[in-house]
Amino acid sequence: MDMHLDEKVRAVMARLEARDTGERAAETARALRLRQVSPEVGRFLHTLVLARRPRTIVEIGASGGYSTLWIGTAARHCGASVTTLEIDPVKVELATSTIRDAGLAATVTVVAGDAFAWLRARREPIDFVFLDAEKEDYLAFFELVVPLLSDGAVFVADNLLSHADDLAPFRDRALSDTRLSGLVVPIGRGELVAVKVAQPA
Numbered sequence: 001m002d003m004h005l006d007e008k009v010r011a012v013m014a015r016l017e018a019r020d021t022g023e024r025a026a027e028t029a030r031a032l033r034l035r036q037v038s039p040e041v042g043r044f045l046h047t048l049v050l051a052r053r054p055r056t057i058v059e060i061g062a063s064g065g066y067s068t069l070w071i072g073t074a075a076r077h078c079g080a081s082v083t084t085l086e087i088d089p090v091k092v093e094l095a096t097s098t099i100r101d102a103g104l105a106a107t108v109t110v111v112a113g114d115a116f117a118w119l120r121a122r123r124e125p126i127d128f129v130f131l132d133a134e135k136e137d138y139l140a141f142f143e144l145v146v147p148l149l150s151d152g153a154v155f156v157a158d159n160l161l162s163h164a165d166d167l168a169p170f171r172d173r174a175l176s177d178t179r180l181s182g183l184v185v186p187i188g189r190g191e192l193v194a195v196k197v198a199q200p201a
Contacts, residue, residue, distance in 0.1 A: 005073055012102040013039075016066045036063050037132065037158060041188035042070035045130060045156065048193070049074035052154050054127030055081070060115050060141055061133035062086035065098030071130060072104040080127075082108040085115040116144065125150035132158040138170040146179055149196040155180065161190025 005013075016036065023033045037045070049057065049071055057075055062068055062084040075082045086092045092112040099108045111118060115133065119141070126148045131141055138157060149155060157174070160167055161184070174192055175182055182194025 006103075009069055009073055009102045009104070012098055013042075013066065013069055016064055016069075016098065019064070020066070036066035037070075038188040041158065041191060042067055044185070044187055044191065046070040046074045048154055048156065049078065049080070049128060052128055052152075053078045053080075054153070055079075056124065056126050057082040057128040057130075058126050058145075059084040059130045059132070060119075060145075061131065062095040062110060063091050063132070065095035065110075067130060067132060068095060068099065068108055068110075069102055069104070071128075072099065072102070072108040076104060076107040080107070083111055084108060085111050085113075085118055087112070087114060116140065119144040119148070122148055124148075125153070127153045128156075129153070130156045130158075135159060135163050135166045135170075138167060139173060142170060142174060146177065146196070149179075151196055151198040153196040155182070155192075155194045155196070157192040159189045160184045160192045161186060164190070 020036050045067060057071060057080055059068055059071060059082065068084045072082050084095065086095055092110060096110045099105055099110060127150050129145050131138065133141065160171055171192060174180060174194055179196060180194040181197050182192060185191045185193055
């Protein structure tokens with residue numbers, strides 16, 4: 001386990017993992033569940049952030065803040081800042097307490113409200129994006145996010161295999177976009193990973 005995953009962070013991760021497992025076992029309604037990434041995918045995101053060493057990170061879909069913990073601990077190690085966007089007020093409250101309890105409030109900002117509006121208002125480049133929102137919104141988010149990516153930025157999207165049919169148009173769009181170079185990595189529920197390629201002058 002990484003030194004920068006301190007006991008406080010690990011304890012909050014364990015709490016969310018237990019809750020997620022319990023909700024899935026109880027077949028809790030989809031809208032009420034955490035629907036968080038697996039620990040393997042969390043570790044994958046953590047590793048990508050450490051490798052890329054971004055300055056600015058945006059997560060679209062915080063849920064309870066589990067993936068945010070993995071991203072945030074790596075961001076803290078790199079001196080980066082994380083903005084995580086969540087529209088569900090209940091999950092905003094949970095994500096906020098997750099970040100506070102893990103001691104990451106200086107690194108991570110939870111923004112409540114419409115991620116589309118936030119992205120449309122954004123002017124500064126972004127170095128790393130993780131997309132884990134409602135699947136019908138992926139294509140629309142893609143069109144907003146890609147112009148904001150800095151050269152060499154990393155774009156990751158969840159659920160490419162678990163929702164393969166629903167996300168086929170998004171996958172095809174992302175993998176055929178000449179501004180990006182990417183692939184689908186078969187871990188967890190399938191992660192699309194793409195890098196923004198510098199365009200010739």
